Amino acid sequence: QEAPRLRAAPAKVLPEVGKVVAVASGKGGVGKSTTSVNLALGLRALGLRVGILDADIYGPSLPTLLGLVGRPQVGPDRRLIPMEAFGLKVMSIGLLVDDETAMIWRGPMVMSAITQMLADVDWGRLDVLLIDMPPGTGDAQLAIAQGTTLAGAVIVSTPQDLALIDARRGIAMFRKVDVPVLGLVENMAHFICTDCGARHDIFGSGGAEAEAARLGVPYLGAVPLTMELREASDRGRPVTALSPDGVLGQVYTGLARKLS
Numbered sequence: 139q140e141a142p143r144l145r146a147a148p149a150k151v152l153p154e155v156g157k158v159v160a161v162a163s164g165k166g167g168v169g170k171s172t173t174s175v176n177l178a179l180g181l182r183a184l185g186l187r188v189g190i191l192d193a194d195i196y197g198p199s200l201p202t203l204l205g206l207v208g209r210p211q212v213g214p215d216r217r218l219i220p221m222e223a224f225g226l227k228v229m230s231i232g233l234l235v236d237d238e239t240a241m242i243w244r245g246p247m248v249m250s251a252i253t254q255m256l257a258d259v260d261w262g263r264l265d266v267l268l269i270d271m272p273p274g275t276g277d278a279q280l281a282i283a284q285g286t287t288l289a290g291a292v293i294v295s296t297p298q299d300l301a302l303i304d305a306r307r308g309i310a311m312f313r314k315v316d317v318p319v320l321g322l323v324e325n326m327a328h329f330i331c332t333d334c335g336a337r338h339d340i341f342g343s344g345g346a347e348a349e350a351a352r353l354g355v356p357y358l359g360a361v362p363l364t365m366e367l368r369e370a371s372d373r374g375r376p377v378t379a380l381s382p383d384g385v386l387g388q389v390y391t392g393l394a395r396k397l398s
């Protein structure tokens with residue numbers, strides 16, 4: 139029943155952007171934004187020109203993760219000029235309005251904010267634009283999937299069964315709108331003890347990889363649960379920018395290589 143409506147809006151091509159890739163999750167808090175930022179930096183480390191659009195209207199975290207303050211400028215053609223951080227071009231609803239303002243927006247406001255961020259930002263020439271999607275599989279997610287020509291979607295999940303069930307919904311949504319699912323990133327896959335170096339598979343091991351196989355999507359790899367990653371994110375100094383050759387930097391550059 140939904141399908142005809144879904145096809146009604148023609149997808150828009152961003153002429154100066156090589157590939158637009160959505161980073162999505164079935165639910166919040168699984169590390170989608172952390173993955174988006176570090177994946178973007180991994181792609182940057184491979185020498186690509188990368189932009190990142192924070193479309194997580196109700197919880198925009200890119201400004202914090204990238205230590206950005208201030209407001210984007212408006213160009214002569216009245217388009218927004220993305221801000222820059224660690225070599226990335228960045229646009230986020232969090233740079234435009236207060237968190238509290240966006241929180242009370244109703245559906246139509248959210249839609250128009252998303253449409254504006256897709257259409258009215260002067261990205262310049264980019265090889266890749268990553269879209270940090272709102273979590274879930276509702277109208278806002280569909281609007282983005284249909285409002286632009288997506289080269290594909292990366293799904294982020296933790297190994298927990300519940301998160302994987304939601305990830306499955308995300309995959310189904312992209313398939314429904316004919317967006318290829320590029321793969322599943324397993325975040326917080328295991329914990330390496332800072333004191334003893336032992337590996338703990340808190341949510342079991344192998345579940346996410348098996349689920350990816352079952353769903354017929356590539357398993358892109360595992361990111362461990364680490365204090366370093368959380369602290370770096372909170373400080374607005376992402377690990378992949380600071381130490382691309384460190385253990386985590388290599389994990390993300392490895393993921394980026396699979397997508398480039």
Ligand code: ADP
Nearest residue numbers: 166167168169170171172362363364367368371
């Ligand atoms: P989402 O975008 O899915 O809501 P975030 O990327 O904002 O999730 O991450 C939620 C919280 O978990 C943040 O505090 C973040 O720093 C932390 N986090 C995410 N991934 C990891 C990880 N692999 N190790 C440690 N902390 C993580």
